[in-house]
Every structure is written in structure tokens, then in C-alpha cells.
Amino acid sequence: MVLTAAARLVEYSISSPLLKPRIRVSQRPLAPTLTSFPKRTIFPPNRRQLLTMSHDPRRPISCAASVDENGSTITASPSGAGARIGEVKRVTKETNVSVKINLDGSGVAENNTGIPFLDHMLDQLASHGLLDVHVKATGDIHIDDHHTNEDIALAIGTAFLQALGDRKGINRFGDFSAPLDEALIHVALDLSGRPHLSYDLQIPTQRVGTYDTQLVEHFFQSLVNTSGMTLHIRQLAGRNSHHIIEATFKAFARALRQATEYDPRRRGTIPSSKGVLSRS
Secondary structure (H helix, E strand, C coil): CHHHHHHHHHHHHHHCCCCHHHCCCCCCCCCCCHHHCCCCCCCCCCHHHHHHHHCCCCCCCCCCEEECCCCEEEECCCCCCCCCEEEEEEECCCEEEEEEEECCCCCCEEEECCCHHHHHHHHHHHHHHCCEEEEEEEECCCCCCHHHHHHHHHHHHHHHHHHHCCCCCECCEEEEEEEECCEEEEEEEECCCCCEEEEECCCCCCEECCEECCHHHHHHHHHHHHHCCEEEEEEEECCCHHHHHHHHHHHHHHHHHHHHCECHHHCCCCCCCCCCCCCC
């Protein structure tokens, strides 16, 4: 009965001189189907442009590479792309190191340095700093881990420096204390552009696994040198070497996360009374 009433209404509308100008009669079915519409291409002729516009603006874009003063090859992301990503390749006669850091990551860690304990520490850096950290390295570890440890840290520092860019709007300072069982480590840092390391750890053993614990200080000194970071590391408590070192990397990761995050009140300005943050 509903269908019949609908048909009568349509017939009345067509025959009415008052309503006729407002009504268009279509012979197509009331419910459209896939066969109701003519075939056409999904994209207009300028589909390449639309696809480019739809890309995630945070996606890194490869640009021309350059070489910094430490011999690391830098693949830069263009300014304004939205991504804070540093990508560095460092090749010497002793090592071959590739590093990619995303400051706005989610804690993804893909690290294969040939030094198992260092891989574990870089995983802490990613997890607790919410950074994406990708490090691949080969080196003369048949001699010892010194050169590989150093060059990885130099490349990571260079990647941090690149990813930070002009540092507009960031907090700049980071401060965190991390406990791990009996160990307690305090880290304070300033992304000032001025490299400085104050290091005060008393690690009781010479090795953790196969890793020489003297290389912890050397790692942070190398990272500071290329990133232009002021870094203070203090041990407040601790007896276990593994706990002391791991708490250090966790505290560093959280302090770095705090320093690199944006301060909404700063509204994109450089956090310096000088109006610039650079090596000086």
C-alpha cells in the first residue's frame, strides 16, 4: 500500500501545473547500484599532485647529502617538512655506522651494533625517550669496542643536532632522576649548542658482559661533542654496574625527551635571551 501511495503522489506531482516546475522525474532506480553510474577514473588528470598533497607531512624526504666536520654524512630533511629526523652515515677505516633518529617517534628501536650491551642501552634510549632509534654498525670489535662505541656516539650526536634544527619552541632543558633497584642516577641537560660533559659515575666492575664500562663516559663525551649539548650525570646511589649504567641511559632518555618536547607557551620562539641557540 505504501508503494501505491508513493506512485500516486508522483503521478499527482507530474500532472499538477503548480508543482511541475519543481519536480524532476528520473527513470533510475531509487536505490543506486554500482551499475547505475557511468564508469570513470578514480583520480583526475592531476592525480600525482593530489597524492603528493595527501602524504603525511611528517614523512622524511630524501635530499642531497652533506659531510660534517667529523666525517659523518648527513642526509637532511627539508625545513618546514614537519619531521624532526636526523639521518647520518659515518664511514672510517675502523667503522661503518648508520644512524637514524626520530625525535617525535614512539619508542621503536632497531639496533645492531655488534656490541650486545650497547644495543640494550640504545633500546632504553628509544623506549624511555619515546624516540625512534635505528643504529646499524660494523667495526673492528675483534680489537675492542672502543672505536665502534665512539663512532656510534658521534653519529648519534650529529643526528640529534640535525633533527633539532633551529630548536624553536622546545623546552631546551631536561632534568630527570631514574632509579633502578639500588641505583639512582640524576641527569640534567641543556640543548644549548655548547658541548660540555660532567660525569660522576662510580662503576664498580671493569666489564658488564663483554662491554668495557670505561666506554660509558666515552660514549657520552662523544655524543656531547657532536650534538652541542651540556650534560651532567651524577650517581646518587648504586652498587651493581649493570643497574648504574642502565639507570643512566634511562635518565638521559627522559631528560632528553623533556628538553626536545615543545613548550606551548613559547609559541615557536627560540628558548634563549640571545634569540639563537648555536655553538658559541
